[in-house]
Amino acid sequence: MIDIAREYRVALPAWIDDELADAPAAVPSREDRMRLVHRLADRNWREGNGGPFAALVAERESGRIVSVGVNVVLSTGVSSAHAEVVALGLAQIATGSWDLGGDGLPSHELVVNWRPCVQCYGATMWSGVRGLVVAGQGPELEEITTFDEGPVGADWAEQFETRGIEVVRDVLRDEALAVFRDYRKAVDESDEVVVYNARGGTE
Numbered sequence: 132m133i134d135i136a137r138e139y140r141v142a143l144p145a146w147i148d149d150e151l152a153d154a155p156a157a158v159p160s161r162e163d164r165m166r167l168v169h170r171l172a173d174r175n176w177r178e179g180n181g182g183p184f185a186a187l188v189a190e191r192e193s194g195r196i197v198s199v200g201v202n203v204v205l206s207t208g209v210s211s212a213h214a215e216v217v218a219l220g221l222a223q224i225a226t227g228s229w230d231l232g233g234d235g236l237p238s239h240e241l242v243v244n245w246r247p248c249v250q251c252y253g254a255t256m257w258s259g260v261r262g263l264v265v266a267g268q269g270p271e272l273e274e275i276t277t278f279d280e281g282p283v284g285a286d287w288a289e290q291f292e293t294r295g296i297e298v299v300r301d302v303l304r305d306e307a308l309a310v311f312r313d314y315r316k317a318v319d320e321s322d323e324v325v326v327y328n329a330r331g332g333t334e
């Protein structure tokens with residue numbers, strides 16, 4: 132029989148428990164939801180799990196936190212294990228539904244510390260969330276971190292809106308950039324911090 136893997140596992144790192152220990156079950160303010168995302172993003176790269184990215188899924192009205200995600204590409208060895216994909220998958224496990232916009236479920240939003248990359252753009256669109264909240268958009272993320280975000284169209288937000296997914300932008304934008312800058316500084320200063328673009332993202 133051919134020797135193939137039959138399962139892959141993507142899980143949150145253990146330190147998430149420390150970060151969530153003092154977090155309330157519901158975070159009604161959108162800024163506070165983003166503040167938690169920034170905190171997780173900053174710790175994530177420092178812990179060596181992956182890039183400086185985090186996300187969470189919340190119920191839009193109550194602010195109840197349904198899931199959180201961080202980028203665990205390095206710790207899992209799975210290139211698609213971006214924060215958004217992790218948060219959305221865990222929210223779907225938590226709700227028992229592959230459609231977060233399904234009948235009988237409250238309206239959900241994905242909160243993330245920059246506009247999703249080309250992969251997570253699709254993952255967000257197909258997840259059933261009714262809202263996407265981003266700290267920022269634009270070239271700064273790629274300029275500062277050197278990560279390649281892929282060919283996301285200029286009409287990305289409009290495409291979400293057309294599908295009934297409200298896009299909220301510029302929530303604690305400067306704080307997002309501060310996390311990226313700290314990460315970049317560490318990349319420049321140490322061989323230990325890896326930017327994991329496949330083939331350097333160059334070809």
Ligand SMILES: [Zn+2]
Pocket residue numbers: 213214215247248249250251252
């Ligand atoms: Zn992504």
